Amino acid sequence: MSLMHASTAPTRRPTASGTLMGWVLVATFPGILMLTWHFGWGVITNVVTAAGLAVGLEALMVRLRGRAPLVALRDNSALLSGVLLGISLPPGSAWWLILVGTVAAIVVAKHLFGGLGQNPFNPAMVGYALLLISFPVAMTQWLSPQGLFGPEALSLGDVLVRWAGLAEASSLDSMSGATPLDAFKHKPEAVMASEFWASDPLPAGSLAAWRSVALAWLAGGALLLYKRLITWHIPIAMLGAMLVLTTLLYAIDPSHYGSPLFHLLGGAALFGAFFIATDPVSAATSRKGKLYYGAAIGILVMLIRSAGAYPDAVAFAVLLMNFAVPFIDYYTQPRTYGHAAPQRGIRLDPIDDDQERLP
Structure with missing residues (x-):
């Protein structure tokens, strides 16, 4: 995200993009902490991996475009996109799944459209949607809310095994559970909600x-x-x-x-x-x-x-x-400040009849 659009009337000084992104990152802390408390260490591995990959890919793409990476990274936009993508993924997602989503978000959805401020689509959601369509099984393996320190909670070591892609499919199924929306969506038609x-x-x-x-x-x-x-x-x-x-x-x-x-x-x-x-x-x-x-x-x-x-x-x-x-x-x-009506495609310097008109 960035503060890219100008106001139509005099207003206070716009917030710098890096500061804006920083506050949005701070605002994600309550949600990340609550997700971690209920769903365990996998939330942290998601966020850290996605954020690190996003920053690395941002630096690479900026470098390929002939700009100084450290200057571009100060806006925190890539970091925020990575954090939002990591939050959206099932806790404890494998590194390769996060990598594919981050490439789609940073390289495809952001830099192939011109970089910060030029992307027509939300980068994090492009990565998430691509993963959901391409890897539906992996994207629906949400962990059951076993907590962070409870007796049934996964240890950090177990989560790292999942992150490395080394966990067996049977163990993944046993640790996963449907989300409330998913469970209700796929209930039998003949079954009443109360039942x-x-x-x-x-x-x-x-x-x-x-x-x-x-x-x-x-x-x-x-x-x-x-x-x-x-x-x-x-x-x-x-x-x-x-x-x-x-x-x-x-x-x-x-x-x-x-x-x-x-x-x-x-x-x-x-x-x-x-x-x-x-x-x-x-x-x-x-x-x-x-x-x-x-x-x-x-x-x-x-x-x-x-x-x-x-x-x-x-x-x-x-x-x-x-x-x-x-x-x-x-x-x-x-209505633009100082004008009587909105300017929708109205030429401000109309060409006179005797002027040469471009085809």
Whole structure:
């Protein structure tokens, strides 16, 4: 992420990109700590590996483009992309899986489009979506919430075995469990929601773990709002659209649709609303555009969760709306300070009839 878009009216001095990224990294700490507390050391290995690879690939690409790597790395954008990607992956993911995702994020989604500020898509979500499509089995092996120090928790050594790709497939299956959204998505059609939850389909403590993680992301998002690093428009529009749709679906058929609380706290909705959808490079920029952009993401998340093949869908919804950002920005341009009306493709220096016109 970076603070790349200029304001349309006089405002306070913009925050430097490196400082902005640093505060966003700080805001991820509550979520990372809560994920680690519930899902163990694999969260740390994910984040450290992805962050290190992202910084290394950023330095390599910047060097190949003839620029000084140390200067470019000061904006912390690659570090943040790596951290966000590592957070999104199943805890204890293998190094090669993280490498593939990081290459897709930094090399393909960022530098092949021109580098920081030129990428039309959120780099971390490009890497995540590629991995989810290409390696669906590895991307659905979420560890059960066995804790960090509990009797059933994996030791750091066990996690490093998984990270190195040396764990047997049978042991991976035995340690993994479905996420709440995934379990509910694939419940038999004939089974009512009450019957489904009564059967204890999830490992013990899963719902509570995911809800506490979601609230930790909410705390981090509140810090971003307090520091004025993001505005409320995208998160509130996204979560509000999800709340409206899931309330309607739950009111129509509570036996086959999850409750509003389940959808808001059972997956990556809050993480996506505050840390992914608000990326100022790939998100809409005007206030009205941010509302449309965020609401459309929330609608797409619920449509994909309800009728699509993927249980969470935040990454796909954000990437789809990244496509639409130029269109949204064009039709929601605010009036530029000092002008009477928005300038949408209006030539400021019109050519006179007697001037030569270019073909």
